[in-house]
Amino acid sequence: MGNRMYVDTFQRINTRTNISDYMIEIADDHDYTTLIFAGDKSLSSNKNEILPGDNMELLRLLIKEKHNEEHGSSCEALENILERARANFRGVWIGGYNFDGQFLKKVLDHDIREVYFCPDCGWESFSDVDYEADCGNPQCDGEMSEVREEWYEV
Numbered sequence: 001m002g003n004r005m006y007v008d009t010f011q012r013i014n015t016r017t018n019i020s021d022y023m024i025e026i027a028d029d030h031d032y033t034t035l036i037f038a039g040d041k042s043l044s045s046n047k048n049e050i051l052p053g054d055n056m057e058l059l060r061l062l063i064k065e066k067h068n069e070e071h072g073s074s075c076e077a078l079e080n081i082l083e084r085a086r087a088n089f090r091g092v093w094i095g096g097y098n099f100d101g102q103f104l105k106k107v108l109d110h111d112i113r114e115v116y117f118c119p120d121c122g123w124e125s126f127s128d129v130d131y132e133a134d135c136g137n138p139q140c141d142g143e144m145s146e147v148r149e150e151w152y153e154v
């Protein structure tokens with residue numbers, strides 16, 4: 001039965017330059033990957049932290065980062081691990097704490113997407129082909145020039 005997901009965070013310090021990077025290791029019985037973040041920007045809602053201290057916020061960060069092409073092939077492994085955790089409800093170990101799959105269902109059943117919209121009338125689209133195109137609203141002569149991220153239930 002197995003296949004629990006494991007998440008751990010680490011700080012890596014370059015001993016020559018004393019510069020820190022932050023890493024998130026994600027694994028299950030089928031895949032393993034590590035995401036590496038430069039230490040100069042915060043990924044947490046708490047600006048005193050680089051990586052989120054809250055376990056659910058860390059899980060949301062992973063869901064968001066699976067779309068970040070800067071991680072290369074790690075995106076595919078991360079997406080596969082998250083999908084198996086969502087589908088199997090076997091639980092997740094985050095930083096040594098075990099969270100029941102049913103408890104995590106509220107977080108794992110969501111994803112993030114980009115919404116493209118016209119700032120003049122608010123017309124929205126989820127297709128990136130509409131970005132910087134004419135507004136889809138016939139009464140508006142604006143342009144789909146704004147983007148925001150939105151959480152939605154999958």
